[in-house]
Amino acid sequence: AQFGIPGHALAAAGAPAETQAPSDPVFLAQIVALIFVGRLLGEAMQRCGQPAVVGQLIGGLLLGPSVFGALWPSAQHLVFPDSPAQRSMTDAISQLGILLLLLLTGMEADLKLLRKVGYISFIVSLCGICVPFAAGILLGQFVPDRLLPDHDERLITSLFLGTALAISSVKIVATVLREMNFLQRNLGQVILSSAVIDDSIGWII
Numbered sequence: 003a004q005f006g007i008p009g010h011a012l013a014a015a016g017a018p019a020e021t022q023a024p025s026d027p028v029f030l031a032q033i034v035a036l037i038f039v040g041r042l043l044g045e046a047m048q049r050c051g052q053p054a055v056v057g058q059l060i061g062g063l064l065l066g067p068s069v070f071g072a073l074w075p076s077a078q079h080l081v082f083p084d085s086p087a088q089r090s091m092t093d094a095i096s097q098l099g100i101l102l103l104l105l106l107t108g109m110e111a112d113l114k115l116l117r118k119v120g121y122i123s124f125i126v127s128l129c130g131i132c133v134p135f136a137a138g139i140l141l142g143q144f145v146p147d148r149l150l151p152d153h154d155e156r157l158i159t160s161l162f163l164g165t166a167l168a169i170s171s172v173k174i175v176a177t178v179l180r181e182m183n184f185l186q187r188n189l190g191q192v193i194l195s196s197a198v199i200d201d202s203i204g205w206i207i
Contacts, residue, residue: 023087024085024087024088024090024091025088028080028081028083028088029088029091029092031081032081032082032092033092033095035065035081036061036062036065036092039061039064039065040057040058040061040062042057042061043057043058043060043061043064044056044057044058044061045057047060053177053178053181053182054181055174055177055178055181059174065078065082066078066082100173103173103176103177104172104173104176106180107176107179107180107185107194118188118191119188119191119192119195120195122192123191123192123195123196123199124196124199126192126193126196127195127196127197127199127200127203130168130170130196130200131168131200131203132168134164134167134168135164135165135167135168136164137164137167138160138162138163138164138165138166138167138168139160139161139163139164140160141160141163142156142157142159142160142161142162142163142164143156143160145159145163168200168203169200169201170196170197170200170201171197171201172194172197172198172201175193175194175197176194176197179193179194
């Protein structure tokens, strides 16, 4: 073993991604890198008056193939190998974090306030779905043929773009509202309720 990495993990380095066993040291390195970069950029965004989640999203982009992978591919593949077994470990941690975030958001939600702003939330959600959906359909009609997966399926591409634009991320919305202490305000409840409705309708579509 080298640097605390078991010999079988090193031997598997040249094996296909599908056959590699998950590595605990690699998993630990991933967690450390994600937390360090996310916290660093999150606090930097807060100093700029922005929610920390903006910095965390930027951190994810920097650690991915677009930046880290482009500048130092071998290191990026070492820390974030393209292995389903390895990805499943970080996916499990991320799902747990999302679950705890949504539970905390639910605990802070005021049901009386939600009922009070229910009608307004539905109207806002309806506009938030229809306008982006129509824009996505329109965009799909003008996308160059070379960007289409199949030249004969422009309608399917348009529907996909419309649905993707119409869906909001409840997780991101909840994080921003909690950081800005907006959950107990009418506006915060309208935004959160609209995001929940958007997600529900969008995924049904």
